[in-house]
Amino acid sequence: MTKIIELEEIKNEIEKIDLIPLIEKGFIEYSKGNVVVPPVGELLFHDPPGDVHIKYGAINNDDYYVVKIASGFSQNPKLYGISPLQGLMLLFNQKTGQPISILLDQGYLTNVRTAVAGTISAKYLAPKNVKQIGIVGTGSQARIQLKYLKSVTNCKDVIVWGRSKEKLESYKNDMTNIGYNIKTTTNMEDITSSSNLIVTTTSANQSLLKVDQIQKGTHITAMGSDTIEKRELDPNIFQIADLVIVDSISQSKQRGEVFHALKADCIKEEQLIELGKMIENKKYHRSSDDQITIADLTGVAIQDIQIAKAVYQGIINWQ
């Protein structure tokens, strides 16, 4: 029997899982070449606009393989009053092909595993003394980032950038409730001049952060862009970066910020270091308060494999 798991059960289970070591282990195995992750499948719709990503893969000789379908339909809230992020994860038996479990997560696990990858990036790359966290965007990823960043930085001062004053206020209210001091701005300069840990979370199609705005000692985690079209960073920022980390080199050549920076000749492939390799090797961690570092995350199926397995196993162990 295929075990169907609903969102509420998933949300309960996630609170019991130590996610950072789980996802770190996944990235390490991936960068060692022990994980099969074929290129991302993609479907794009235009009316209304939506992109669907199919990520799938398996750890060699594991019990499972995982397929994740996740979509972003940006007009969902306006048109239908529902979340832009939708989707589900599927866990299959690697020895027989049988579907073991369907996790009806409505995009929630994608949100969580993405936030955890951002947290891992900050753990190794953010300055020791984070004076202020700069968040670009006011959506669900901009929120969940702060929840998970608590485990790697004590900084509670946040400035958030958005275009809509209403959404900024709503963000401020919600994040104040979980213990942060929130300032809001519609001017990106306010973010870059005051924050040395910046997380970008929008689905913008053009550069939001400019190269001349970036201060020495800044770490940027760029997680909004996961297609050819989307981008949040001026590619010239890559020219002044001391370290550029990507979750997947093969994927970042095809989508995300690095894809644009490579095309613009602002970085060379040899400079890219994979997250899983960085975690294990201190020479790729931040080594001074002056460095400019970037983590460009497009999301890799190994994150989905790790989180889907952990949720499923946690739930059946309780039953």
Added chain:
Amino acid sequence: MTKIIELEEIKNEIEKIDLIPLIEKGFIEYSKGNVVVPPVGELLFHDPPGDVHIKYGAINNDDYYVVKIASGFSQNPKLYGISPLQGLMLLFNQKTGQPISILLDQGYLTNVRTAVAGTISAKYLAPKNVKQIGIVGTGSQARIQLKYLKSVTNCKDVIVWGRSKEKLESYKNDMTNIGYNIKTTTNMEDITSSSNLIVTTTSANQSLLKVDQIQKGTHITAMGSDTIEKRELDPNIFQIADLVIVDSISQSKQRGEVFHALKADCIKEEQLIELGKMIENKKYHRSSDDQITIADLTGVAIQDIQIAKAVYQGIINWQ
């Protein structure tokens, strides 16, 4: 709420659906360019051997998009006493990304839609007078083909080829029960010398049918090969064929019999005619009893779209 549909309900519903026009319409839309079908996603396992195919796509401006995960683990019957074919189909809302229905079909709908594509090929390409049907293989596709061929030919005389006498006997028993006269053989020559409608359904990795065995007036539907490795036909057969039909030109350049024939220079891309184009144009139907015709089917997501939609809509209309 996502509607979960179990196998038994799917099997009941399928009997109520007029599948041939449904799948024909899908192929016609596909060949007109009205369907988005990205390249097939694939995961290959080795211990035990298994291949997983992820097929997905959407009709432009339709209400749905579909993702199908289907796998073949050939040692399933021997190792675990279960079917080699496993999988499920997922129906999503094309406007919001929400999962509408999960069809836990265990590969059954893939089997049906594949058999229907074979039936459509026979409808337009088999000789008017089918003297004997030759079936290559004794598995589930070899069985279901006969069930659906009833709707396009009156011929009830069948010869089946297999390697295992036990499986041949089991096939003979089962197919005799649905009204066929079955002869069995382990010698391919017996098939090619007596049958003018041949359907190949194995997962062989080398040619089973040789060019010098093929008689004038034969139609061959090759449906076993759907990867780079698998093949059932000597590529030289394509050199003596008068008509070569494929379900998808783009896909057949990457997998299946035509992939091998193109590589061996036994056919040129310009000679390939898509099934959806053939259906609509009489000049690509069989026009004489002497022609040798081939339909090479690798399976296209439009078949999955059509069958998943029809089953879901049929079931909710009853409720």
